Amino acid sequence: MNASTPKVYVLHEHDEWTSHLQVRLEELGVPYEMWHLDQGLLDLSKAPPEGVFYSRISASSHTRDHRYAPEFTESVLAWLERHGRVVINGSRALRLEVSKVNQYMALNEAGIATPRTLAAVGRDNVVEAARQLGMDSFITKHNRAGKGQGVQLFHSIEALEDYLYSPAYDAPVDGTTLIQQYIKAPTPHIIRHEFIGGKFFYAVKIDTSEGFELCPADACSIDTMFCPVEGQPEEPKAKFEILTDYHPEFIDQYEAFLQANNIQVAGIEAIEDDAGQIYAYDVNTNTNYNSDAEAVAERYAMLQLAQYLAAELEALAPVKA
Known part of the structure; x- marks a missing residue:
């Protein structure tokens, strides 16, 4: 794990969720390296390479037989942070990713309502x-x-x-x-708010009429439906829809929450009840994007993310030269 030229290092455990980012990094000519952290060996006596380290380890890694990826990643992040490396979604983000209890306590501390x-x-x-x-x-x-x-x-x-x-x-x-x-929305949908570089990028409306499988990634599939809602529409419609002209007042509160918890890339899922109360119920720090919805809206989050990582790498270069 040594390199003479700084790169972007992507810490992950699922190849299918990183392929789109790799394409965008290559399009931009950004030097990068993938670190698959399902398992590995870490020499704590050595210093990490120079670069920008982006962690996108998932809480669902155990469903892919990568049971200890979060634990190993926690060790790697501690090593990187000890040496002062630039880390995107570091140890605090990982702590929230793998524990909804931690998420809710942090959201509540920021004054953001969550379901009881x-x-x-x-x-x-x-x-x-x-x-x-x-x-x-x-x-x-x-x-x-x-x-x-x-x-x-x-x-x-x-x-x-x-x-x-x-x-x-x-x-x-x-x-x-x-x-x-159980928050019953007036219509069967939730809103996922996507942030890159700690700033709001777009919101996606997700149809929940078929159940709670809400992963927007192209690699996700809905194998099991939970609690289908009666009266589903006869005509199929897009499950994911990127909203335009959407910027509610609470976005500033969400951005402040991310900044307070040192999270740069995230999707915050929220639901509104029939009284108009908004509840945040999930913070996803390995956020994925749906290509069909993005093509319709002409908003491309992986491109935005690659540009953000490139800018972080460029800002690092003069300091480390």
Whole structure:
């Protein structure tokens, strides 16, 4: 891990989610190197190479048999930060990526509303948490997750118990299940707010009528549908739609939250209830983009991201020369 010329280093664990960024970096002539951190060896006595290090490790890595990628990446980030390297989405971002509890506490500290949530370890405690929540309908989700993993809607304690004590039960990888207030939107959609360089780039409206699998990446597929909504439209429509002329007042609050937590690249998912209250419920720091929606809107986030990384590398060069 030594290099004489500074580069952009992309820390990741999933090749399909980085291919579009590689294409854009090559288009711009940006020198780069991919570090696949599913496993590896790190000599802590040596200094890292010079460059800009962009981490896009996913909380769902264990679903691709990359169970310890976040833990190894945490070690790599500690090493990079110890040596003062420029790190995009460093250790604080990773901490929020792999724990929704950490996300919600940080969002709340920034004054951003989140759905009421209880965290529980152990099946009996999950049931008790649902009782304490005291709502007719509620959602369960995994604390460390991605791609909608573990997200299910229940309308009774009995239905939850039937699931928890059945062979179909999917245990969270970190042992922590969240029991959360179900926010019913007036129309079945959520808004994902994309930020690059800590600044708002665009928002994408995501149709949730088919369930909670909301990954916009081209590589994602919807293999399992959770809780389909009755009365779905007969004509198919785009699941992802980039909104134009969209800049609500709370965007400034989201940007301040990202700055306070040293997160440069993120997607913040939010939902509005029928009373007009906005709830943020997910911060994704390995954000992906949907190429079909971008082609329609002519907004290209991977290009913007590549340009941002190129600018960071260019700013580094005079200092390190």
